[in-house]
Amino acid sequence: MHNEQLESCAALPPMTAIGVIHTPFANAEGSPIQSRYAAGAEGTAVLLPEFEPALRNLEGFERVWLLYLLDRASTPKLVVCPYLDTLEHGIFATRAPARPNPIGLSAVRLLGIDGLKLRFADVDMLDGTPLLDIKPYVPEFDSFPASRAGWYEGRLRPDVVADGRFEKRDN
Amino acid sequence: MHNEQLESCAALPPMTAIGVIHTPFANAEGSPIQSRYAAGAEGTAVLLPEFEPALRNLEGFERVWLLYLLDRASTPKLVVCPYLDTLEHGIFATRAPARPNPIGLSAVRLLGIDGLKLRFADVDMLDGTPLLDIKPYVPEFDSFPASRAGWYEGRLRPDVVADGRFEKRDN
Numbered sequence: 001m002h003n004e005q006l007e008s009c010a011a012l013p014p015m016t017a018i019g020v021i022h023t024p025f026a027n028a029e030g031s032p033i034q035s036r037y038a039a040g041a042e043g044t045a046v047l048l049p050e051f052e053p054a055l056r057n058l059e060g061f062e063r064v065w066l067l068y069l070l071d072r073a074s075t076p077k078l079v080v081c082p083y084l085d086t087l088e089h090g091i092f093a094t095r096a097p098a099r100p101n102p103i104g105l106s107a108v109r110l111l112g113i114d115g116l117k118l119r120f121a122d123v124d125m126l127d128g129t130p131l132l133d134i135k136p137y138v139p140e141f142d143s144f145p146a147s148r149a150g151w152y153e154g155r156l157r158p159d160v161v162a163d164g165r166f167e168k169r170d171n
Numbered sequence: 172m173h174n175e176q177l178e179s180c181a182a183l184p185p186m187t188a189i190g191v192i193h194t195p196f197a198n199a200e201g202s203p204i205q206s207r208y209a210a211g212a213e214g215t216a217v218l219l220p221e222f223e224p225a226l227r228n229l230e231g232f233e234r235v236w237l238l239y240l241l242d243r244a245s246t247p248k249l250v251v252c253p254y255l256d257t258l259e260h261g262i263f264a265t266r267a268p269a270r271p272n273p274i275g276l277s278a279v280r281l282l283g284i285d286g287l288k289l290r291f292a293d294v295d296m297l298d299g300t301p302l303l304d305i306k307p308y309v310p311e312f313d314s315f316p317a318s319r320a321g322w323y324e325g326r327l328r329p330d331v332v333a334d335g336r337f338e339k340r341d342n
Binding site: 012013014015016017018034035036050051053054055056057058059060061062063064065067069071078079088089090091092093094095099100101103105107130132133134135136137138139140141142143144145146147148149150151152156 | 183184185186187188189205206207221222224225226227228229230231232233234235236238240242249250259260261262263264265266270271272274276278301303304305306307308309310311312313314315316317318319320321322323327
């Protein structure tokens with residue numbers, strides 16, 4: 001795909017939910033802003049029956065990446081004031097949900113698998129979130145503990161919770 | 172979204188490319204299986220003009236997550252024999268591209284930003300890959316160096332390259 005083509009190309013092939021994520025968080029207000037700050041909150045994912053074979057040997061992983069649709073995010077914003085700062089940043093320099101493609105990414109702890117039901121700790125997504133993908137967390141591929149973290153450095157605060165600024169409004 | 176609803180619900184809202192990724196890898200054969208094993212390979216992403224404001228303050232991050240469409244992956248497979256093993260595993264227990272929702276995830280090094288053009292090292296995607304999202308890599312959120320890595324443990328080999336087993340065939 002070349003850039004000239006992009007502007008005229010149709011939307012990409014549709015994604016489909018592989019299951020649904022259940023968490024204690026019905027609304028964004030007061031929910032964790034990141035799985036790291038979820039204080040161990042537990043949740044489950046229930047997969048569609050056709051995906052049971054796709055879970056084989058997943059139980060050996062301590063953590064998994066969940067990729068999910070941020071289905072209650074507001075229309076995309078290009079510049080946002082994120083939870084951890086009072087200044088504006090480009091949406092691609094933040095983890096805020098109001099993204100052009102609203103895909104969420106969380107490294108959660110895998111507590112157990114019972115058939116089609118997976119139990120996790122450190123969940124930060126809203127209850128009823130459509131699940132798109134599960135990938136095993138592999139430190140060799142995913143862990144860069146000393147990576148420089150731009151504007152987040154010095155602004156990390158585990159006590160900050162979400163306030164709904166990035167979600168759709170009912171009225 | 173509840174599970175009963177999932178089976179009858181329509182496809183999720185379509186994703187749209189925010190840009191295109193250029194890499195040295197025209198074909199899967201011989202390409203890196205992970206960004207960690209890309210030996211510093213350099214690539215670029217060129218974003219659509221509307222997204223320039225969304226890059227504000229991204230330059231302070233050493234690494235970013237690229238989320239992209241695995242547009243040349245084969246039809247999804249539920250069980251695969253991945254590059255690093257001779258045994259079969261569920262697709263959700265691997266990082267193989269033939270996934271139900273073909274979204275790729277790579278932590279690449281950000282070398283520089285010039286307008287709409289981003290330069291990266293450690294790219295492992297194919298040339299022309301549609302880019303879906305950029306998220307800053309934040310060690311506090313993303314780095315779990317001691318996380319148990321299931322079947323990957325003892326099987327990590329930086330010298331292994333891809334062979335095309337997960338891509339569409341032309342004939």
